[in-house]
Amino acid sequence: xxxxxxxxxxxxxxxxxxxxxxxxxxxxxxxxxxxxxxxxxxxxxxxxxxxxxxxxxxxxxxxxxxxxxxxxxxxxxxxxxxxxxxxxxxxxxxxxxxxxxxxxxxxxxxxxxxxxxxxxxxxxxxxxxxxxxxxxxxxxxxxxxxxxxxxxxxxxxxxxxxxxxxxxxxxxxxxxxxxxxxxxxxxxxxxxxxxxxxxxxxxxxxxxxxxxxxxxxxxxxxxxxxxxxxxxxxxxxxxxxxxxxxxxxxxxxxxxxxxxx
Amino acid sequence: xxxxxxxxxxxxxxxxxxxxxxxxxxxxxxxxxxxxxxxxxxxxxxxxxxxxxxxxxxxxxxxxxxxxxxxxxxxxxxxxxxxxxxxxxxxxxxxxxxxxxxxxxxxxxxxxxxxxxxxxxxxxxxxxxxxxxxxxxxxxxxxxxxxxxxxxxxxxxxxxxxxxxxxxxxxxxxxxxxxxxxxxxxxxxxxxxxxxxxxxxxxxxxxxxxxxxxxxxxxxxxxxxxxxxxxxxxxxxxxxxxxxxxxxxxxxxxxxxx
Numbered sequence: 001x002x003x004x005x006x007x008x009x010x011x012x013x014x015x016x017x018x019x020x021x022x023x024x025x026x027x028x029x030x031x032x033x034x035x036x037x038x039x040x041x042x043x044x045x046x047x048x049x050x051x052x053x054x055x056x057x058x059x060x061x062x063x064x065x066x067x068x069x070x071x072x073x074x075x076x077x078x079x080x081x082x083x084x085x086x087x088x089x090x091x092x093x094x095x096x097x098x099x100x101x102x103x104x105x106x107x108x109x110x111x112x113x114x115x116x117x118x119x120x121x122x123x124x125x126x127x128x129x130x131x132x133x134x135x136x137x138x139x140x141x142x143x144x145x146x147x148x149x150x151x152x153x154x155x156x157x158x159x160x161x162x163x164x165x166x167x168x169x170x171x172x173x174x175x176x177x178x179x180x181x182x183x184x185x186x187x188x189x190x191x192x193x194x195x196x197x198x199x200x201x202x203x204x205x206x207x208x209x210x211x212x213x214x215x216x217x218x219x220x221x222x223x224x225x226x227x228x229x230x231x232x233x234x235x236x237x238x239x240x241x242x243x244x245x246x247x248x249x250x251x252x253x254x255x256x257x258x259x260x261x
Numbered sequence: 262x263x264x265x266x267x268x269x270x271x272x273x274x275x276x277x278x279x280x281x282x283x284x285x286x287x288x289x290x291x292x293x294x295x296x297x298x299x300x301x302x303x304x305x306x307x308x309x310x311x312x313x314x315x316x317x318x319x320x321x322x323x324x325x326x327x328x329x330x331x332x333x334x335x336x337x338x339x340x341x342x343x344x345x346x347x348x349x350x351x352x353x354x355x356x357x358x359x360x361x362x363x364x365x366x367x368x369x370x371x372x373x374x375x376x377x378x379x380x381x382x383x384x385x386x387x388x389x390x391x392x393x394x395x396x397x398x399x400x401x402x403x404x405x406x407x408x409x410x411x412x413x414x415x416x417x418x419x420x421x422x423x424x425x426x427x428x429x430x431x432x433x434x435x436x437x438x439x440x441x442x443x444x445x446x447x448x449x450x451x452x453x454x455x456x457x458x459x460x461x462x463x464x465x466x467x468x469x470x471x472x473x474x475x476x477x478x479x480x481x482x483x484x485x486x487x488x489x490x491x492x493x494x495x496x497x498x499x500x501x502x503x504x505x506x507x508x509x510x511x512x513x514x515x516x517x518x519x
Contacts, residue, residue: 040374121359129355132317136349137369137418138341 028146028220035140035147042148049152053114053211054159060113061106065164068101069093069171077180089182090190093172098199099259102164104251107157107210111243115218118149119239122222123232131223146223149215157211158204165203202258209254210247217243266329268293268426268458269314274323275482276309283309284320285482291475296452296459298473298490300466300504302513306482307462308352311428314460316344327426345373348424348457350448352431354415356403362389362414363399369422388417392447409440413447420451427452429461433468445471466505469493478504480513 076092122145125131134141169191176182218239225235267290276284283306291297301307312318314325316332325332332343348369356365364371366388367381376384386396392413403411412432419427432448433441445468452459461472469476473490478501486498493505503511 125357128353129351130357132312132315133349133351133355133357135317136315136344136347137372137422138345139368139372 024224025216025220028223029216031142032146032150032216032219035143036151038143040143042144045144045148046152049149049215050156052117053110053149053152053215054156057110057113057156057160058163060109061160061164062167064105064109065097065102065167066171068105069097069168069173070175071171072096072101072168073172073175073180077176086180089172089176089180090187091194093176094169094191094195095199097168097172098165098195098203100203100251100255102168103157103161103203103206103210104247106160106164107207107214107247108244110157110160110211111214111217111247112240114153115214115239115243116236118215118218119222119225119236120232122219123225123235124222126223126225127228127232141223146219149219150212153211153213153215154208155211157207157214161203161207165200198258202254205258206251206254209250213246213250214243217246265292267291267326268295268328269460270324270326270329271310271314272324272326274310274313274320274325276306276313276318276320282482284313287323287479287482287484289477289484289487291458291460293458294456296449296461296472296474296490298469298476299460299462299479300464300469300476300493300501301462301479302504303464305479307479308430310479311349311430311460311462315347315349315428316340345422346425347428348419348422348426349428350412350415350419350430350432352434354403354411356411356415356418358403360403361399362401362403362406365403365414366399366417366421368418373422384421385417388421389414391420391451392417393443408435409437409444412436412440412444416444416447416451420455423455425457427455427457427459429459429463429472431463431465432461432472433463433465438467441465441468442471448472466493 072093073089076089077086080086080088080092122131125145131141131145134144173184173187173191176187177184221235221239221242225231269289269291271287271289274284274287275282287310299307299310309318313320320333327343330343332340335343356362357368360368363382363385366385370376370384371378371381382399385399389396389398394410394413394417398406398410398414403414406414429448432444436444448459448461449472451457459472461469463469463472470490470493475487476490476493477484477487478498479485480500486496486501488496493501496502496505499512502508503513
């Protein structure tokens with residue numbers, strides 16, 4: 001009987017803990033977002049975060065996109081050959097890249113690179129009293145550290161995904177024309193005729209949401225880290241894992257919103 | 262309590278983290294333009310006490326008055342304004358490692374939006390000189406400085422906004438005795454020059470006597486003694502005497518497991 005009660009108590013504690021964390025995260029997100037619209041604004045912090053998330057992530061996102069497009073063309077060609085539908089390669093590549101793979105893979109890569117760095121930086125500031133020091137210098141840490149990063153995430157990710165979309169399609173184009181023998185003109189015409197505005201727009205909206213999620217998890221985990229180097233390490237891991245899972249979950253929700261009939 | 266309103270008054274301040282009671286009804290007055298040194302063992306609640314006054318930790322009960330006004334019951338914006346007049350020197354300096362030294366020093370001035378960046382750069386140089394550093398140090402990053410230099414930069418940052426109240430959290434920890442004396446001298450100079458009220462917490466008895474006019478000892482979340490800093494070594498209080506002379510035997514029992 002006691003062991004059953006212990007198990008129920010453990011489940012109860014876990015549920016209460018999850019509710020508490022969700023609530024704290026929601027309050028953190030709402031506070032951070034509200035500071036985006038209320039002065040003072042820290043333009044330098046925003047510019048630095050934009051550079052970090054956007055510009056310095058370009059190589060990793062570009063390589064991911066181009067190889068994804070290349071693999072996609074190759075896989076589609078060999079798979080579709082089973083039912084003589086090789087001609088649909090251009091359509092499959094552009095649709096998959098713009099709607100799904102561009103935003104999701106770019107976000108997962110940026111999450112590993114930037115989310116971890118944000119959590120480590122803010123976490124280190126927390127455990128070395130730098131965040132407390134901000135408060136004593138008439139500066140709200142949420143406004144100074146969190147709001148610019150959230151805004152930069154929302155702005156930078158769609159820009160990265162535009163690049164990822166172009167390079168992903170380019171990867172498919174290179175493999176299709178140089179290896180699979182497609183006519184370059186026909187391939188491009190097919191791609192441009194098939195892709196619709198909504199395909200690209202849905203991908204960019206997803207990117208903005210993913211950018212927010214990455215920055216939010218990096219900031220939240222760093223801001224709440226405790227216990228020195230080990231705490232900062234744990235915050236970094238949690239930021240990447242939580243952001244990656246949330247990206248996939250939000251991907252389903254947004255796809256349902258845009259395309260479910 | 263006298264009729265004169267103290268600069269800082271704490272009445273019945275309590276704080277617990279879970280089951281652990283850290284502050285257990287602290288009553289403390291700090292008269293204006295006085296330097297108070299708070300001594301006490303590790304984990305006795307000294308840092309929590311400072312953080313409560315600074316608003317970084319919210320006490321569970323009690324009153325914290327600055328200039329006779331209860332800051333805990335003020336609207337949030339007014340609280341922020343009241344606490345803007347407090348400068349703090351953190352134990353490890355807490356310099357922003359992503360910013361150059363000059364921007365660290367001028368951070369408060371820039372945050373208040375009172376001066377332009379060019380002027381802030383010049384003012385930072387002046388403050389660095391006041392703590393015995395060359396203005397050219399302003400171009401370095403905090404990671405390039407020694408521990409003593411970092412403490413001096415942190416002190417320059419704390420005094421840059423000319424605060425009414427200055428807090429010092431273990432100002433000499435981690436420094437050699439000579440550098441510790443240099444920092445203490447600078448602390449005393451800065452407090453005198455600004456006419457500020459100062460509260461310092463420390464384990465270092467030499468530092469406590471150099472900095473403090475008044476002293477108080479905190480043990481298990483309570484103030485167990487207060488008096489002139491000059492009497493720290495012969496206070497007549499068994500706890501203070503044990504602490505200041507570093508004796509193993511006495512009323513303070515360390516919780517050691519053998």
